Amino acid sequence: MSKGVLVDVTRCMGCKSCQVACKSWNDLPANVPDVPEFSDGLNSPAETNGYTYTTVAIRTVAREDDYVLRFCKRQCMHCLEPACVSACFARALQRDPQTGAVVYNQNMCVGCRYCMLACPFNIPKFQWDKTFPIIGKCQFCFDPNGKLNRIGQGLAPACVRTCPTSALQFGEREALLKEARERIKKNPAYIKHIYGEKEIGGTAWLYISDTPLEIFGFRQDLGTRPLPEYTASYLKFTPYVAVGWTILLTALYLYTKRREAVEEEKKSAQG
Amino acid sequence: MKGPVTAEKEWLPEDWRGEIGELTGKKWRFRMTPARVVLLALGAISVLITVYRLFAGHEAVSNLNDHWPWGLWIGFNVLAGVALAGGGYSTALLANVLHVRKFSVVARSALLVSLLSYLFVMFSLFLDIGKWYNFWRPFVFWGYHSVLFEVFWCISLYLVVQLLEFGEIATERVLTGWHALFKKAMPVLLIAGVMLPTLHQQSLGGLYIIAVGKLYPLWWSMLIPVFFLISSFFVGPAMVTLVSTLAGRAYRWTVPTEVLQKLIRVSGVLMLVYLGLLVYDLSSRGVWGLVFKGNLEGNMFILEVLWMLIIPLVICWTPALFNQRKWLVVFGALVGSGVVLNRMNVVFTGMAGYLGGHYFPSLMEWALTIGFIAITALVYMFVAENFRIHAREEEIAPEVAEVEKGVVA
Numbered sequence: 001m002s003k004g005v006l007v008d009v010t011r012c013m014g015c016k017s018c019q020v021a022c023k024s025w026n027d028l029p030a031n032v033p034d035v036p037e038f039s040d041g042l043n044s045p046a047e048t049n050g051y052t053y054t055t056v057a058i059r060t061v062a063r064e065d066d067y068v069l070r071f072c073k074r075q076c077m078h079c080l081e082p083a084c085v086s087a088c089f090a091r092a093l094q095r096d097p098q099t100g101a102v103v104y105n106q107n108m109c110v111g112c113r114y115c116m117l118a119c120p121f122n123i124p125k126f127q128w129d130k131t132f133p134i135i136g137k138c139q140f141c142f143d144p145n146g147k148l149n150r151i152g153q154g155l156a157p158a159c160v161r162t163c164p165t166s167a168l169q170f171g172e173r174e175a176l177l178k179e180a181r182e183r184i185k186k187n188p189a190y191i192k193h194i195y196g197e198k199e200i201g202g203t204a205w206l207y208i209s210d211t212p213l214e215i216f217g218f219r220q221d222l223g224t225r226p227l228p229e230y231t232a233s234y235l236k237f238t239p240y241v242a243v244g245w246t247i248l249l250t251a252l253y254l255y256t257k258r259r260e261a262v263e264e265e266k267k268s269a270q271g
Numbered sequence: 272m273k274g275p276v277t278a279e280k281e282w283l284p285e286d287w288r289g290e291i292g293e294l295t296g297k298k299w300r301f302r303m304t305p306a307r308v309v310l311l312a313l314g315a316i317s318v319l320i321t322v323y324r325l326f327a328g329h330e331a332v333s334n335l336n337d338h339w340p341w342g343l344w345i346g347f348n349v350l351a352g353v354a355l356a357g358g359g360y361s362t363a364l365l366a367n368v369l370h371v372r373k374f375s376v377v378a379r380s381a382l383l384v385s386l387l388s389y390l391f392v393m394f395s396l397f398l399d400i401g402k403w404y405n406f407w408r409p410f411v412f413w414g415y416h417s418v419l420f421e422v423f424w425c426i427s428l429y430l431v432v433q434l435l436e437f438g439e440i441a442t443e444r445v446l447t448g449w450h451a452l453f454k455k456a457m458p459v460l461l462i463a464g465v466m467l468p469t470l471h472q473q474s475l476g477g478l479y480i481i482a483v484g485k486l487y488p489l490w491w492s493m494l495i496p497v498f499f500l501i502s503s504f505f506v507g508p509a510m511v512t513l514v515s516t517l518a519g520r521a522y523r524w525t526v527p528t529e530v531l532q533k534l535i536r537v538s539g540v541l542m543l544v545y546l547g548l549l550v551y552d553l554s555s556r557g558v559w560g561l562v563f564k565g566n567l568e569g570n571m572f573i574l575e576v577l578w579m580l581i582i583p584l585v586i587c588w589t590p591a592l593f594n595q596r597k598w599l600v601v602f603g604a605l606v607g608s609g610v611v612l613n614r615m616n617v618v619f620t621g622m623a624g625y626l627g628g629h630y631f632p633s634l635m636e637w638a639l640t641i642g643f644i645a646i647t648a649l650v651y652m653f654v655a656e657n658f659r660i661h662a663r664e665e666e667i668a669p670e671v672a673e674v675e676k677g678v679v680a
C-alpha cells in the first residue's frame with residue numbers, strides 16, 4: 001500500500017508555510033531569480049521552477065454577492081503510473097513501490113527534458129541557468145540514502161508536518177480516500193469529486209475542494225487511462241517490426257539479387 | 272586479405288595509389304570560393320556558440336524555458352533533420368536492397384547527405400542536453416519503456432552503420448586494403464541501414480504519443496508514428512532531387528530525369544497512402560471540425576496538407592508538369608519544406624495552445640542551426656570533391672542515358 005496526501009482546499013488559508021518548509025528541508029535557495037516574482041499580487045512564484053518544488057496558488061473567486069479567496073498547493077502529484085518515469089530513457093526517474101514516491105536521481109539524468117514534455121501536470125522543471133542543470137521536482141521527501149529522507153522513515157513530508165490548518169494530511173492512500181469520501185458526504189459545500197483518485201490511473205496526492213479545481217490549473221481532460229499505457233501499446237510492436245522487417249528485407253535482397261543474376265545470365269547467353 | 276580490385280582504383284591519379292601516401296596524401300582538393308568563405312565563417316560562429324553553450328549553460332544561449340523545454344534545436348535540427356535524411360534509407364532500400372539499378376546513380380549522394388544529416392542531428396542533440404557528460408548513460412541503464420530509448424539507440428546504431436557504409440566509399444581512396452572487407456559487409460549493413468531508420472523514423476513521432484491532451488488533436492494521434500515514417504520515406508526522393516540539382520550544377524553531374532521521375536512516382540504513391548490514412552484518421556477521431564475552425568492550428572494544418580501533399584501530388588500526376596525537370600525541382604522543394612513544416616507544426620504550432628508562455632529562438636540558437644547547416648554543406652562538398660560520390664555519365668546505364676537525351680532534347 002502506498003502513501004498519499006489529502007489536500008483539502010477548503011481548509012487552506014494560504015499561509016505558504018508548506019512552501020517555506022519545502023525550501024528549508026530541501027536546502028533550496030529562497031529566490032531564483034533574485035527578484036521575487038508575483039502574479040495576481042499574491043502568488044509567488046507563480047509557478048514551480050527548478051528551485052521551487054511547491055507553490056501555493058491564490059485565486060479570487062466570485063460568489064453570489066461576495067468575493068472569496070481560495071488557496072491551493074501545487075507540487076508533483078506522484079502518479080501511481082507516472083508518465084515521466086515511462087518517458088525517462090536513462091532511468092533517472094523511478095517510482096518507489098513502497099512509499100509511492102516518484103523520485104528523480106540527478107546522477108542518472110541526461111538532461112533531455114522529455115519528462116517535461118510527458119508530464120500531464122507540467123511538474124518537472126529545469127535549472128536553465130546552470131551549466132550542468134538538474135530537474136527540479138517534489139521528491140515526496142523520499143531520499144533513502146541521503147539526508148533529506150522523511151517518508152522513508154515513516155515521517156510525514158516537510159510540507160505536511162508544517163501545515164497549521166491540517167489542509168494537508170499524510171497517510172495511506174486508501175485511508176485518505178475513505179476520509180475524503182466521508183468529508184464530501186458530510187458537507188454539501190464540497191464538489192463531489194476526489195481529484196487524483198482515478199485521473200490517469202490515480203495519483204498519490206488527492207484533492208477535494210468547494211471550488212472547481214480548474215481555476216488552479218488542474219486539467220479536467222485527463223481521463224482514467226494511465227499515460228504509460230499509450231506508449232506501451234505502441235512500443236510493444238517494436239520487436240516484431242524489427243525482426244519481421246529484417247527477415248523481409250533479407251528475403252527481398254536475396255530474391256532481387258538472384259533475379260538480377262538470372263537476367264544477366266540470360267543476356268550473356270543471348271549475346 | 273586480397274588486395275583491392277585495381278579496376279576500382281583506376282579513376283585515381285597515379286600518385287594516390289600508395290597505401291601510406293593515401294592518408295597523408297597531399298592531393299586533397301578543396302577549392303575556396305567566396306561562397307565557401309561565407310559558409311566557413313558561419314560554421315566557425317556555430318562552433319564558438321557550441322563551446323559557449325556547453326560551458327555557460329542553456330540560459331546564456333537559448334530562449335528555452337520551463338514552458339518550452341524543446342525548441343529550435345530539437346524541433347528543427349533533430350526532428351526535421353532526421354526526416355530530411357530519409358533520402359538515405361529510402362534510396363538504399365530501392366537501389367541496393369531491391370536492386371532497382373536505375374537508382375544506383377543517386378545512392379551514394381543520398382547516403383552522404385543522410386550520413387552528414389545524422390552527424391548534424393547527433394551534434395545538435397549533444398549540445399541540447401543539459402548534462403552532456405552523461406550522454407552515454409542510456410546505453411548502459413536501459414529505460415526501455417521510453418520511446419526516446421528506441422530513438423536514441425536506433426539513431427546511434429544507424430550512425431555507426433552509415434559510417435561503415437561510407438567506409439566502402441572511403442576505402443576506394445584511403446586505407447584501400449580494407450576495401451574488400453567493407454564490400455563484403457555491405458549486404459548486412461544495407462539491411463540494418465534500412466531496418467534501423469524504419470524504427471526510429473516512426474518512434475520520433477511516437478515521442479509525442481505521451482503528450483496526449485497536450486499536442487493539438489489535429490496532430491496527436493496513435494497513428495503519428497506511421498505518419499512520421501511515411502513522410503520520412505516520401506521526402507527522400509524530394510531531397511535526392513534537390514541535392515542532385517544543386518550538386519549537378521556544381522559538379523556537372525546529371526542525374527537522368529527519368530530516374531528522378533521514377534523516384535518521385537514512388538513518393539507520389541506513398542503520399543496518396545499518407546493522404547488516405549490522414550483522412551481515415553481525422554474521420555475516425557472525429558476532428559474534421561477542427562480543420563475548418565479558422566484558428567491558427569486549423570489554418571496551419573490546411574497549409575501543411577496543401578504544401579506537403581496536395582500541390583506536390585498535382586505536380587506528380589499531371590503529365591505536363593511531371594515531364595519538366597524544373598517542376599520536379601519544385602516538387603522536391605515543396606515536399607522537403609512541407610515535411611519541415613509538418614515537424615514544426617508538431618513541435619510548435621500544435622503545442623503552443625497547451626504550453627503557453629513564450630518561445631522564439633534566440634539569435635544564437637538561429638546562428639548555431641545555420642552554422643551547422645553551413646558545416647554540413649562544406650563537408651558534403653569536400654567529400655564529393657575527394658571521393659567518388661557522383662556517378663559519372665559513363666557509369667549510367669546506356670539505355671537510361673539515351674532516354675535522358677531524348678527527354679532533354
